[in-house]
Amino acid sequence: MVTRTSEPEIRVAVSTVILTLRRARDVDQPSLALPLVLRTRDPHQGDWALPGGWLEPDESLEDAAARTLHETTGLSPSYLEQLYAFGAVDRSPSRVVSIVYWALLRSDEVDAQSAAHVASGLAPENVQWFDAAGLPSLAFDHNQIIDYALWRLRNKVGYSRVAHGFLPPTFTLADLREAYEAILGKRLDPANFRRQVETSAALLPTDEFRTGSHRPARLYRYDDDVELADRGPLAPEKDVKEKRTR
Amino acid sequence: MVTRTSEPEIRVAVSTVILTLRRARDVDQPSLALPLVLRTRDPHQGDWALPGGWLEPDESLEDAAARTLHETTGLSPSYLEQLYAFGAVDRSPSRVVSIVYWALLRSDEVDAQSAAHVASGLAPENVQWFDAAGLPSLAFDHNQIIDYALWRLRNKVGYSRVAHGFLPPTFTLADLREAYEAILGKRLDPANFRRQVETSAALLPTDEFRTGSHRPARLYRYDDDVELADRGPLAPEKDVKEKRTR
DNA sequence: CCAAAAGTGTTATCCTTACACCCATGC
DNA sequence: GCATGGGTGTAAGGATAACACTTTTGG
Missing domain, CATH: 3.90.79.10 (Nucleoside Triphosphate Pyrophosphohydrolase)
Incomplete structure (x- = not known):
């Protein structure tokens, strides 16, 4: 050698x-x-x-x-x-x-x-x-x-929650959908989008609503406890630290 | 700065x-x-x-x-x-x-x-x-x-043809399925596997069969013309060259 | 004939998609 | 009231999964 x-x-x-x-x-x-x-x-x-x-x-x-x-x-x-x-x-x-x-x-x-x-x-x-x-x-x-x-x-964006990086801690489903639409470059059906993120169980509904125009929209936040293996064995250290202090 | x-x-x-x-x-x-x-x-x-x-x-x-x-x-x-x-x-x-x-x-x-x-x-x-x-x-x-x-x-292996890297130019569907099973660590239904790879249209059937035991199995080969965007804009140079000379 | 793998058919179930429809608020 | 986005319902279509079944070879 x-x-x-x-x-x-x-x-x-x-x-x-x-x-x-x-x-x-x-x-x-x-x-x-x-x-x-x-x-x-x-x-x-x-x-x-x-x-x-x-x-x-x-x-x-x-x-x-x-x-x-x-x-x-x-x-x-x-x-x-x-x-x-x-x-x-x-x-x-x-x-x-x-x-x-x-x-x-x-x-x-x-x-x-x-x-x-x-x-x-x-x-x-x-x-x-x-x-x-x-x-x-x-x-x-x-x-x-x-x-x-x-x-x-x-x-x-399809298999992880990277869209979180664009959003504040709480947000409406329309906010989330707008982020997805901008990333994917196409419009998404609001009804189907709602069901998809709800069944993925990565979101937690809060008791708050955003008012100001038309019907108030419920605010959601991401569930930090949801495991997502989007980086495989290369788990970010930040997550590990967060879990330790919990 | x-x-x-x-x-x-x-x-x-x-x-x-x-x-x-x-x-x-x-x-x-x-x-x-x-x-x-x-x-x-x-x-x-x-x-x-x-x-x-x-x-x-x-x-x-x-x-x-x-x-x-x-x-x-x-x-x-x-x-x-x-x-x-x-x-x-x-x-x-x-x-x-x-x-x-x-x-x-x-x-x-x-x-x-x-x-x-x-x-x-x-x-x-x-x-x-x-x-x-x-x-x-x-x-x-x-x-x-x-x-x-x-x-x-x-x-x-789910969205590309990396399994090709383990196989000779022509192979049976059982060969391909064995490769998938080894990679994924689980058994796959032969019938459903056949239909999935057939509908993906990445395989071309040949006129040859592998004999030697039981019913002969048709040999397939990968279709090089199928575009797969599994690496996005980072297209390997090899593919580009192959296309140019075609 | 028999065992075993190749290959086809069928059905239940889930997921996606499209779109109709109702709900709640500001104006 | 009415326009508009929030939210629910529903049905068609496609993909998946489980498994029964037929075909074709070697022995």
């Missing part, structure tokens, strides 16, 4: 596709949006790119994703999961292996965290939010990466 | 969980097995570990997985897909980010390639095949990694 040692010219970076569901003015349907960072140096100077940065020796991949995302955008996601490791030789002039994560965040949290980021005096002028449909040509292979993240989100 | 540069102490490794379906003596049901390599140095000297090695600067992640797998075991898989990037700080004494792949290979190819590997004079005594059920305690986090690979295989 030949023993080899890695050369230092391979660097490890992390990037994050962080999505939110925002309701544009004069549009009733919310749509997916994500922040991009304007590159201020080569390679790809002047192009938009995913927020990210280099992996530090003393932090895990997920920690690095959360840190670099926060440093560049001020955001702290409500959901964070590894997407894929991209390592083609020619994806960057120097050799970079990028571990990409995807994340979700409520739009009101985006607003609050962005405001706090601006108030802290850091430079936000390099960050801009784009509608996920109709992106410009991005730096590196980031268009392909975002396509893959959106595909994963569309897939996963 | 703070600019950081990665320190050279982070190294990138690749490992591969390569599975085969082998029929043990005196057992009618085939079972999943995988090769492990005995570690000859610290850390974890004397423990069994996944085949792998360091990423070289001029090769892609997938190329590195195929190369290190071949160097350590002599095997060339029929199916190869990225599994996950593992990067916990404490998973190794030095900082190593491991990009792990999972792969499939027919047992007769395993035998042929292993024999060729031995004949070429390389050291095979460090490699041993283990039944996927009932592994010993392995080096690093490799037990967890294998659990995740098996989970992915069980999931993916």
Whole structure:
């Protein structure tokens, strides 16, 4: 067996596709949006790119994703999961292996965290939010990466509760359905949607109702006790900790 | 924005969980097995570990997985897909980010390639095949990694044709069903299984039959023209090339 | 003929889908 | 009242699962 040692010219970076569901003015349907960072140096100077940065020796991949995302955008996601490791030789002039994560965040949290980021005096002028449909040509292979993240989100919304990442602790079934519709890009029957989420038993009804227009709608919350094996043996540590303290 | 540069102490490794379906003596049901390599140095000297090695600067992640797998075991898989990037700080004494792949290979190819590997004079005594059920305690986090690979295989067999990786070009429906049964760990109704794969339209019947015992069984082959979006926008390059030359 | 696997038929059940319909509130 | 979204009912269609049954070979 030949023993080899890695050369230092391979660097490890992390990037994050962080999505939110925002309701544009004069549009009733919310749509997916994500922040991009304007590159201020080569390679790809002047192009938009995913927020990210280099992996530090003393932090895990997920920690690095959360840190670099926060440093560049001020955001702290409500959901964070590894997407894929991209390592083609020619994806960057120097050799970079990028571990990409995807994340979700409520739009009101985006607003609050962005405001706090601006108030802290850091430079936000390099960050801009784009509608996920109709992106410009991005730096590196980031268009392909975002396509893959959106595909994963569309897939996963069917067998997990990732939509939770877009919603406040309590929400109406119409809120949940709107999130599903925006993710899947198609309208869903309200009656059938209600029965499907009810039989899945992942939701708990509360005694509260949202009033303000027409018939009040019951508020629901997610049942944290429901086991869902959407990540298999790679259980997120957060869940484990939550269970321990219960 | 703070600019950081990665320190050279982070190294990138690749490992591969390569599975085969082998029929043990005196057992009618085939079972999943995988090769492990005995570690000859610290850390974890004397423990069994996944085949792998360091990423070289001029090769892609997938190329590195195929190369290190071949160097350590002599095997060339029929199916190869990225599994996950593992990067916990404490998973190794030095900082190593491991990009792990999972792969499939027919047992007769395993035998042929292993024999060729031995004949070429390389050291095979460090490699041993283990039944996927009932592994010993392995080096690093490799037990967890294998659990995740098996989970992915069980999931993916339902909506893709990964089972193809265990089968020769033509095969009977009983062959295919045996592969599914071994992967899923449960018996399947032959009648219903037949109808499911027939309606999925991923199989083409041939004019040949396998004889030798009882009623001859028709041989089928996979229909390469069937599109399956099991990897989303990350289409393997092999498929693209095949389409171009068609 | 007999055993056993290949292959077909049938039925119950569940899930999905489409859509009619009633309910409760703001205006 | 009436428009509108919240919520229930219902029936058709398809997928699944269980299992009886027929076919075709080797011995």
